Amino acid sequence: MRAKTTNVYETLRARFAAGEYAPGYKLPSERTLVEELGIGRTPLYGRCVLVSSPRDSCGSSETAKEAHRVLRTALRAACREKLSSRNVAQVVPAPQVEPRELCPWSxxxxxxxxxxxxxxxxxxxxxxxxxxxxxxxxxxxxxxxxxxxxxxx
Incomplete structure (x- = not known):
């Protein structure tokens, strides 16, 4: 089982690094990721939280915060539907987004x-x-x- 979750982590990390999930990009749905990666929901959640860490150099903090929000919402729904017993995304703090300096045109x-x-x-x-x-x-x-x-x- 560990090899499968490691593969998920490496696949998602590579996608962030390749720019498939650029800042402002709408992330694929949970269902899409589960089908593409051939895994269940639980391994997906854990790996996405690791990949979306702002310490990870393969994505912006805005993308990480959006990924965290999507996962938290999906896990909340899974708990409500009794598909999961715990929402681990609520335990992990949301990444902090650094405010961008505005540079208006002259x-x-x-x-x-x-x-x-x-x-x-x-x-x-x-x-x-x-x-x-x-x-x-x-x-x-x-x-x-x-x-x-x-x-x-």
């Missing part, structure tokens, strides 16, 4: 970007992002009723 960088993107079909969205500081979700949620051309907005 005016020259913003203008250079907009000039380079002028022929892109998403150019109007880029202008909104640069000029108004809108996030992509806010831009994608805009509708014509949100636009007030008479009020110059």
């Amino acid at each position: 005016l020259d960088e913003s203008l250079a970007f907009l000039e380079a993107a002028r022929s892109n079909p998403l150019y109007p969205a880029f202008v909104l992002a640069v000029a108004l500081g809108l996030h992509h979700g806010e831009i994608l949620g805009l509708q014509w009723r949100d636009v007030d051309l008479d009020g110059e907005l």
Whole structure:
């Protein structure tokens, strides 16, 4: 049994190192991982907690925190359904995420970007992002009723 869990650890670690699970990437579901790796849920949980450790050099702390959250939630559901007797993810502290320093573009960088993107079909969205500081979700949620051309907005 130990060889199987070691194989899971090495496989997941290699995937993180290869960039398959990049920062911000949505991790595969528990069911997908269990099927791909040919193991049960319990070995998967233990190995994922080890792999997602921020001390591990093969992923960001954001990815590790997301992996911990997914595992904790999945184990909570497994305990609720009486598939597991204990949620080991609650014993392991969530990795700490270091705040990133924001580096906004200068005016020259913003203008250079907009000039380079002028022929892109998403150019109007880029202008909104640069000029108004809108996030992509806010831009994608805009509708014509949100636009007030008479009020110059």
